[in-house]
Amino acid sequence: MTRARAVRAERARRARLATLAALIALLLVLGFTLPVYWVFLLSTVAISALIARSVGLVTNQAGLVTLCQMSFAAIGGWLVSWMALHWPHLSFVVIVLMGGVVAGVAGLLIGIATVRIRGIEFAVVTLGFAAALDLVLRQGSFPGVGSGTAVTPQAPFDDPRGFFVLAWAVLLAVQLGLGALGRTRHGLAWPAVKASERAAAALGVRVGAAKAGAMGAGALVAGLGGGLLAGQYGLLTTQVFSPLTSMVHLATAVLCGASLFSGAVLAGVFAVFVPELLRRIGLPPDIANALLAIAAFDVLRRGNGGLAEQWRAKREDRAFRGIPRSCALLPLEGGATTRDRDATPCLEITGLTVAFGGQRALDGASLTVRQGDVHALIGPNGAGKTTLIDVVTGFVPADAGGIAVAGRALDGLTVQQRVAAGVRRTFQQPRGTSAMTVDEYLRLAAGPGHAERQGAASRAAVAEFFGLPGGDVPIRLLDVGSRRILEIAGALASAPTLLLLDEPAAGLDVAQSLELAERVRRLPERFGCAVLLIEHDMAFVRAAANRATVLDGGRVIAGGETAAVLDEPVVIAAYLGTEIA
Amino acid sequence: MIDGIVAGLASGTAYAILAVCVVVLFRLTGVLNFAQAALGAFGAYLCYALAGAHLPLWLAALAGLAAAGIIAGLVGWVLARWFSTPTTTERIVVSVVFLIVLLAAGFRLFGDTPRVMPSLLPEGVLTIGGVRVSLTTVVALGLAVAVAVGVSLLLRHTHVGVRLQAMSERPMTVQLLRVNTRALSIGAWAGTGVLSALALLLVAPARNQTFESMSFLVIPALAAALLGGFSNIWVAAGSGLAIGAIEGAAARIDGLANYRGALPFVLIVIALIWMRRRRVWDDAR
Numbered sequence: 001m002t003r004a005r006a007v008r009a010e011r012a013r014r015a016r017l018a019t020l021a022a023l024i025a026l027l028l029v030l031g032f033t034l035p036v037y038w039v040f041l042l043s044t045v046a047i048s049a050l051i052a053r054s055v056g057l058v059t060n061q062a063g064l065v066t067l068c069q070m071s072f073a074a075i076g077g078w079l080v081s082w083m084a085l086h087w088p089h090l091s092f093v094v095i096v097l098m099g100g101v102v103a104g105v106a107g108l109l110i111g112i113a114t115v116r117i118r119g120i121e122f123a124v125v126t127l128g129f130a131a132a133l134d135l136v137l138r139q140g141s142f143p144g145v146g147s148g149t150a151v152t153p154q155a156p157f158d159d160p161r162g163f164f165v166l167a168w169a170v171l172l173a174v175q176l177g178l179g180a181l182g183r184t185r186h187g188l189a190w191p192a193v194k195a196s197e198r199a200a201a202a203l204g205v206r207v208g209a210a211k212a213g214a215m216g217a218g219a220l221v222a223g224l225g226g227g228l229l230a231g232q233y234g235l236l237t238t239q240v241f242s243p244l245t246s247m248v249h250l251a252t253a254v255l256c257g258a259s260l261f262s263g264a265v266l267a268g269v270f271a272v273f274v275p276e277l278l279r280r281i282g283l284p285p286d287i288a289n290a291l292l293a294i295a296a297f298d299v300l301r302r303g304n305g306g307l308a309e310q311w312r313a314k315r316e317d318r319a320f321r322g323i324p325r326s327c328a329l330l331p332l333e334g335g336a337t338t339r340d341r342d343a344t345p346c347l348e349i350t351g352l353t354v355a356f357g358g359q360r361a362l363d364g365a366s367l368t369v370r371q372g373d374v375h376a377l378i379g380p381n382g383a384g385k386t387t388l389i390d391v392v393t394g395f396v397p398a399d400a401g402g403i404a405v406a407g408r409a410l411d412g413l414t415v416q417q418r419v420a421a422g423v424r425r426t427f428q429q430p431r432g433t434s435a436m437t438v439d440e441y442l443r444l445a446a447g448p449g450h451a452e453r454q455g456a457a458s459r460a461a462v463a464e465f466f467g468l469p470g471g472d473v474p475i476r477l478l479d480v481g482s483r484r485i486l487e488i489a490g491a492l493a494s495a496p497t498l499l500l501l502d503e504p505a506a507g508l509d510v511a512q513s514l515e516l517a518e519r520v521r522r523l524p525e526r527f528g529c530a531v532l533l534i535e536h537d538m539a540f541v542r543a544a545a546n547r548a549t550v551l552d553g554g555r556v557i558a559g560g561e562t563a564a565v566l567d568e569p570v571v572i573a574a575y576l577g578t579e580i581a
Numbered sequence: 582m583i584d585g586i587v588a589g590l591a592s593g594t595a596y597a598i599l600a601v602c603v604v605v606l607f608r609l610t611g612v613l614n615f616a617q618a619a620l621g622a623f624g625a626y627l628c629y630a631l632a633g634a635h636l637p638l639w640l641a642a643l644a645g646l647a648a649a650g651i652i653a654g655l656v657g658w659v660l661a662r663w664f665s666t667p668t669t670t671e672r673i674v675v676s677v678v679f680l681i682v683l684l685a686a687g688f689r690l691f692g693d694t695p696r697v698m699p700s701l702l703p704e705g706v707l708t709i710g711g712v713r714v715s716l717t718t719v720v721a722l723g724l725a726v727a728v729a730v731g732v733s734l735l736l737r738h739t740h741v742g743v744r745l746q747a748m749s750e751r752p753m754t755v756q757l758l759r760v761n762t763r764a765l766s767i768g769a770w771a772g773t774g775v776l777s778a779l780a781l782l783l784v785a786p787a788r789n790q791t792f793e794s795m796s797f798l799v800i801p802a803l804a805a806a807l808l809g810g811f812s813n814i815w816v817a818a819g820s821g822l823a824i825g826a827i828e829g830a831a832a833r834i835d836g837l838a839n840y841r842g843a844l845p846f847v848l849i850v851i852a853l854i855w856m857r858r859r860r861v862w863d864d865a866r
Contacts (some may be wrong), residue, residue: 065673072762114850116857119669120613124803125850127615131800132843139839203845227681243633243797247615247677255676290685293678300678301663395862 005470008319012472024172031164036257039160043232046167047261049223049268050174051249053220056258059250060306061435062214063194065123066508067129072219073226074137074241075103080227081236082143084151092153092231095167099219099227105218111212135136142236150234157231167228174221175261175293181217190214191435194576198395199427203420203490204447210475227529248289251296257306259435266308268523300482316474326482330465331513332522341546342374345407346530347392352401354387354554361387362555364401370497370525372530376545376562378538382572383551385534386428389500392532393425394418406497421449422497422529426487426504430480438463438478438486439471445490454494465526481508485516492527499523500532505540538566549572582835583712589829590822591784592722592798597821598728598780599802600809602773605732607811610759610766613659616632616680617777619796620656623683624649624778625785626691629698642701644777652683653774657767664832665763680796687792695794700786714744721783724820728776741765789837801825801842804849810856820849 031039048399049060053071058066083095103391114125144150156162183188189210192200197207230236239245252271270292275285304310347369354362363385369375377385390396392403394415403410405423413421433441442459463471466489468482475483484504491499504520505513517540523531535541541548542562549559558565565571600618606614615619628645632638651842656679664671705716742788781795801824809816824845831841 059670063669065670067673067677113854116860117853118860118863120607120672121807121853121857123673124807125853128800128804128846129852132846133799135840135842201862243800244793247681251674251678251681254670286688287685290682293681293685296682297675297678340831349808351864 004260004323005472005569006455008470008472012319020172025518029169030169031161034077035374036160040232041276043164043167043228045265045270045272046164046270046542047225047228047232048333049171049264050269052220052253052256052258053171053174053261053264055249055253056260056264057190057221058214060257060259060309061194062172062211062218064189064211064214065119065250066126066218067098067123067250068126068133068242069222069249070220070226070241070243070246071133072222073102073106073229074133074236074238075106075219075222075231076100076226077236077241078137078142078226080147080225080230081151083281084230085144085149090308092157093150096170096227096231097222099230101224102223103226104216106214108216109277110219111215112208115208115211127243130246134150134238134242137202137241139572141238141255142230144234145237148235151230152234153231160567163232163368167232170228171223171265175225175264176358177216178221179208179261183440185448186210186213187445188436189232190442192433195433196427199322199430199433201415201482202419202425203391203496205444206416216552227470232539239552243290248292251293251532253306255296255299255306259306259310259472260308260312262311263306311430313476313518313521316477320473320477323473324355324469325473325477326469326479327485327512329485329512330467330476331515332518338505341524342581344368344371346370346371346405347532348390348402348404349392349521350402351401352391353399354384354391357398359553362391362401363397365551365554367413367549367556367559369530369532371530374521374524374533374539376533376535376548377536377551378541378548379551379557382553383555385498386502387554388551389425389502389532392418392500417495420575422495423500424491424494424496424498425500426484426491426502428502428506430483430487430544434476436475437471438468438473438475441475442471442490442493443487446493458495459493462492462527463508465489465492479507481512484508492523492529496529498532499529499535500530502534502544503536505535505537506534513537513540514543516540516578534567582830585829585831585833586826587712587714587718587828587829589825589832590722591715591718591789591825592801593822594718594725594830595780595784595823596797596801596805597725597818598798598822599777600805600821601732601814602777602797602818603724603729603806604809604811604817605691605736605769606773607770607806608736611662611667612621612655612664612676613635613803613811614678614679614773615673616647616683616796617773617795618781619680619683619687619800620649620653620774621777621781622792622795622798623652623687624754624774625698625781625795626687626696628778628782629696632689632699637742638699638701640730642782646775647780649778650771650775651861654767655776656771660765661763663865673693680799684793684796693793695789700788701782717783717786721780724779725822733814738778740764757772777826801828801845804846807853808849824849 005109030042032243051073054069055066058064079102081094081100083090083098110129114122117125152158153163157166167179186337187203189200192203192205193207193210201207252267256267258267274291278288279285299306346369350366352365364390374447379385387396391398393411405421408421446455466485468486468489484507488501488504504515508516518532521544523529529556533545545562548562548565550571552556557574558568558571603614603617606612627648628641631641631644694767700717702717702720705721707714707716711815804820804826805820806817808820827845828841831837831844837844
């Protein structure tokens with residue numbers, strides 16, 4: 001870690017602690033000086049913030065648009081009401097936690113069932129769940145409502161000020177928990193899955209588990225909110241949890257940027273104080289929903305994220321002004337490698353055939369990449385190059401043929417298992433997992449297989465090799481070329497056996513491209529992995545690859561030493577043909 | 582049981598028409614219109630408010646249809662102006678925003694008490710094979726079939742329609758064709774707005790609903806559209822009718838009657854999970 005970065009990190013940590021301390025101090029002052037009515041409202045702010053945070057987690061962080069978070073709150077509230085009715089001596093805090101856990105399990109189950117339902121279909125399914133649960137609740141209403149037995153938290157939480165402390169303590173605990181979770185591989189997987197499921201899976205992320213986990217965690221947070229609501233109101237009505245309220249919470253969370261704690265608190269403030277303000281100036285409070293929705297529309301129209309997310313982006317822009325944001329590919333020392341290349345086969349492809357409909361993308365293609373090789377795969381557009389990488393990495397099933405890596409047959413293995421076997425790839429279109437920092441991405445990409453210390457060492461090694469910007473720099477500040485290089489660096493941090501690069505030099509200028517080619521050439525020696533390289537830039541191929549295979553129409557038409565292959569007339573005809581002539 | 586199914590078909594026609602509208606708008610603009618029923622409900626409620634103010638019913642109905650069309654057209658204009666190539670989140674949240682705003686406006690204008698709705702059509706009952714069918718149900722069924730047929734013909738056999746087909750498969754082309762599509766998408770919004778209002782005007786007298794509950798009739802319609810993958814008009818229309826029929830049948834079964842609104846949805850989610858079981862990856866590459 002550089003000195004400047006250490007200073008930045010220390011400054012950021014202090015700022016966070018100071019903000020937290022100031023918030024707690026402010027809350028304590030407000031909670032114990034304001035009239036009870038305002039304290040009650042502030043408790044509602046904390047509860048609304050919990051719901052907003054759960055929307056922020058599921059929708060803003062994991063990319064699943066949910067219209068049923070209030071239904072999870074209803075499950076939490078129902079359980080708390082039921083427990084309070086049947087076990088009145090049980091601690092309120094305990095039953096609130098139980099409510100959260102039960103709602104979380106419900107969310108996890110829904111997440112598992114709907115793991116292959118995406119986008120708008122997922123949103124409609126969640127809306128349907130909200131409507132169905134609403135209907136069921138209307139039939140039975142909440143426990144205790146019929147007999148008028150209200151939920152009464154034990155002292156000190158029966159007092160509005162005591163309850164206020166509890167509500168905010170739950171919110172802060174949730175935020176600390178989510179913050180810690182966000183730094184683990186599981187939490188980092190959420191933004192990766194949101195950006196692209198394939199790209200996330202290629203990093204070894206368990207996509208289904210990440211999505212279901214996000215639903216579960218979001219439902220747990222919402223369930224805690226619902227449980228607190230039961231304690232605050234005593235008796236719950238179904239109206240509070242209608243599908244419409246879930247929609248309003250979604251709009252408010254989008255407006256405020258509830259993937260962040262500040263955004264969630266802001267959403268809570270808006271949800272409580274906008275209607276309150278309207279009431280006080282003599283306007284009907286029910287138009288608050290419309291106002292919040294219109295504001296959400298404006299935020300969407302601008303497309304820069306919610307309010308809190310915009311503020312954070314501005315803060316980051318300021319903090320990283322003048323700090324390098326692109327990869328510094330400086331000339332490497334040392335010349336051509338003198339060591340003999342390891343000639344044992346790493347990737348062996350035999351008779352690979354893949355057909356999409358009637359079209360054969362690959363037609364009996366065979367090639368071998370040796371352990372010490374950088375092996376270029378070239379050919380015109382549509383020759384089947386990317387399809388070959390897709391098949392080797394398990395994204396597209398082969399119709400015939402065999403693939404083995406380091407002597408192990410890959411047939412029938414999932415993407416996960418292939419990643420675990422040391423097969424890594426990059427993509428033609430890099431999916432900006434822009435919600436992470438450089439270091440977070442490297443940690444996610446490095447995979448779980450390493451001890452923390454060893455992992456840090458390998459991350460530092462790739463960061464140095466590629467001249468990556470500081471680890472705390474947000475990826476969204478990086479230029480496109482640097483993001484591609486970061487993707488390669490991430491794959492290498494996992495110490496792969498075989499690395500498949502799909503057009504790594506696209507988006508780089510000529511000088512950078514040649515420096516990258518020099519680095520790719522050294523990968524087998526430096527990181528011990530064989531490389532299969534797709535690239536259209538022939539200068540890059542000549543500089544980086546020692547062997548090459550030419551594909552045309554899904555068939556291998558030439559193969560061998562790079563220089564020899566590129567000079568073959570059949571290759572020139574197929575690949576460069578008209579341009580030369 | 583048969584009576585129940587026939588009674589359910591009346592609501593089913595509304596679901597079918599709304600579902601077709603949702604599918605058409607999704608294919609054209611990429612926005613999933615959660616406010617489809619609310620737009621129609623706005624027209625229907627305006628009609629009843631005007632009729633209550635002693636305007637002739639036919640004039641009030643025309644005014645209601647026109648209002649729904651104009652509001653929907655305005656929404657279409659706003660969307661075409663700012664969201665010509667929406668992201669998934671935008672596709673959903675933007676129309677949720679419209680639903681919330683319409684509900685707030687409807688609550689202000691029409692309150693939240695259910696109304697007794699006058700029927701547009703004369704009270705008439707046909708007996709077909711021993712089953713009594715109200716005239717309204719027959720007309721509404723005819724309208725649902727006509728809408729599905731009309732929209733399919735429009736999409737398949739006209740220049741505009743063929744272009745829409747292409748766009749539904751290649752969303753990026755929307756951007757390249759934007760100049761032509763803006764007027765088209767405003768027209769589609771207005772047209773579906775009028776149709777939704779007509780559908781709700783026809784079935785509302787049987788249901789006595791509040792503005793809000795009428796607006797949430799969009800949920801069975803969305804479920805029907807979901808089964809059609811938001812692209813197949815015939816599956817969407819057929820599913821809408823089927824959902825109505827299942828609700829109607831369940832209404833006659835003890836123990837299911839109170840949950841009949843949730844039943845079709847459960848079936849559709851199960852069907853969807855089955856249909857999507859092989860979709861291992863999302864579309865992002």
